Amino acid sequence: MCTLALLGLAGTALSVGxxxxxxxxxxxxxxxQAKAYEQQAQADAQSAAFEQGQERRKQDLLQAQARAQAGASGVGIAGSPTEVLAANARQGQLDLKTIQYGSQLRQNNLNxxxxxxxxxxxxxxxxxxxKAGSSLVSGLSGLYDPTKSPTSSMAASTVPTRSVIFGSSPLRAPWAGNN
Incomplete structure (x- = not known):
């Protein structure tokens, strides 16, 4: 009986642990997983910074080529060519901001x-x-079984019987009456 209780207690302890x-x-x-998401966000920020640098260099080259073509054609850089160059510069800045905005959205999502x-x-x-608390309560409550309690089985054996049979004639307790 004690061994079964110890096994039950050990099982409860294992379940709780x-x-x-x-x-x-x-x-x-x-x-x-959270650390991986944060590293991805950082990598995206670095990638976007690199992409912005590449775009900035591309825009600078396009601006330089446009100025060189305008100068080679003999047209002064005033009026219409200047407006085209300014529009190209604005578009280049917009492209850079778009890259930055997209990267910020991805970083926010990852964070x-x-x-x-x-x-x-x-x-x-x-x-x-x-879950551990539940296992502990159910395990401990499973250890106590009132039908297997040593006190209840001893109490049942000490209850006096009404009659005892010796040989072929029953002996009756004086309080049992003539039944």
Whole structure:
């Protein structure tokens, strides 16, 4: 009986410990995922900065080529060519801002994913604590069985019987009457 109780207690302890470990592992996994999202956001920022630099160089080359063509044609850089160059410069700036805006959107999304991942890790820890508590309560309540209680079986054996049979004639207790 004692061995079964100890086995039940050990099983409960394993169940409780397992639930807590599971929660911690889920949290670690969520933290690693969050870190990966943050690294992706940082990589996207670096990629966008590189892409903006490339676009800026491309725009500078186009502006230089446009000025050289205007100068080679013998037209002064005033009036219409100047307006074209200015429009090209504005479009180039708009392209750079578009790259930056797209990158910022992706970074925000990745950082939000990181925050969600961390939150789900914290939720997993909380859930594991409740699961461990539930396992502990159900395990401990399963250890106590009133029908197998040593006090209840001893009490049943000490109750006086109404008659005892010796040989072929029953002996009756004086309080039992003539039944």
């Amino acid at each position: 397992g639930a807590l470990v599971e929660g911690q592992q889920s949290k670690q996994m969520a933290d690693y 939000t994913q990181a925050a969600i991942s961390r939150f789900s890790g914290k939720q997993a820890v909380t859930a594991s604590i409740f």
